[in-house]
Amino acid sequence: MKIAFIYIAEPYQCYHAASVASALSVIPGCDVTEYYSFPETVQHLARIRKAMHAPAPPLRPLYRSWKTRLLKTAKRLDQERLRVLRENIGELNQYDVVVATEYTAGILKEMGLTRPRLVLLMHGAGDRYVNDDHLVRDFDLALLPGPKVEAYFLQNGIIRPGHYNVVGYPKFDVFEAIRHEEQPLFPNGKPFALYNPHYQRNLTSYSACMRTVLQGFRDQTLYNLVVAPHIKIFHKGFGVKAHLLERQASQDILVDTGSPAMLDMTYTSQAALYIGDVSSQVYEFLAEPRPCIFLNPGKLKWRDDPYFLHWTLGDVVEDPADIMPAVARAQARHALYRPLQEKLFRETFGTPLLGASQRAAQAISDFMKNQVSERRHAA
Structure with a gap:
């Protein structure tokens, strides 16, 4: 055959x-x-x-x-x-x-x-x-x-x-093998949040929230930040968008616009907090239940919509000004969401995982x- x-x-x-x-x-x-x-x-x-x-x-x-x-x-x-x-x-x-x-x-x-x-x-x-x-x-x-x-x-x-x-x-089988290559992403030892905006124009939080997220994490000391948007965000613009975003990197902010780590669960496995919109990577992140924040700057009517089921797994933020307050309380509020995270993860991937x-x-x-x-x- x-x-x-x-x-x-x-x-x-x-x-x-x-x-x-x-x-x-x-x-x-x-x-x-x-x-x-x-x-x-x-x-x-x-x-x-x-x-x-x-x-x-x-x-x-x-x-x-x-x-x-x-x-x-x-x-x-x-x-x-x-x-x-x-x-x-x-x-x-x-x-x-x-x-x-x-x-x-x-x-x-x-x-x-x-x-x-x-x-x-x-x-x-x-x-x-x-x-x-x-x-x-x-x-x-x-x-x-x-x-x-x-x-x-x-x-x-x-x-x-x-x-x-x-x-x-x-993909979990691949990650189980590749994870042994993992190295610490930040020398300061602080946990990091992952910002993972999707590319779809009418759903992404990229344009409306990126600036606020970057500045907000510069102004706090609890987390480092990894910015790893969906790779298709950079298809257009002949590399200009990727270049401008990469310029925002600093000692405490890692910006990734195309490395293997965007694809192999490096970030979703290690992050302490997930910030995103509609990417399916949130379910990969929930292999270990952790706090999530979902960004809805377009004020979409998402409740009871099965296409936004994952937005029931963390706080949903509509106003960019509320992002960092949500970050500050995410760990404390995680207990509210953890049982449903575990349930939906099992329904999404079944068992056994490997x-x-x-x-x-x-x-x-x-x-x-x-x-x-x-x-x-x-x-």
């Missing part, structure tokens, strides 16, 4: 799929090849395999025409991703299985993918509404992180029995064996 893993976006995808590709490659009869679009992906894959002492399947670049490369240069990454998929249909049609971590890959069949079974290995496990989750229906098999997503997808008719498995979150990579690999192998058996019976 020939299996292709495709990484069609930034290297964050590696931390969700690479461990599954390695686990699948050692199952007898499974021949795995990985394809990448972003050149930086190569280094991230190598780092993961080294940390996990895991086999590295053959790695190939996805074909990208000059028109596609031009779209990347212009930071039109959504259009570039679609062109990359279209330009590689012939290559991918040589395989029995194609595994992707992006909903976008669901359109491969419309583009002419005919032979392979299409498998979705979800990345992220947040509550935010995603306008292309309907594409999950186009996958032959969806591998889900936990019962929360399973219930949502079933309720909305996005998945059907026999074509999905709840396997957990492979071993998802092997479960996902076995689910793919078993699914394909069943497909072969069904074809034989049909014949």
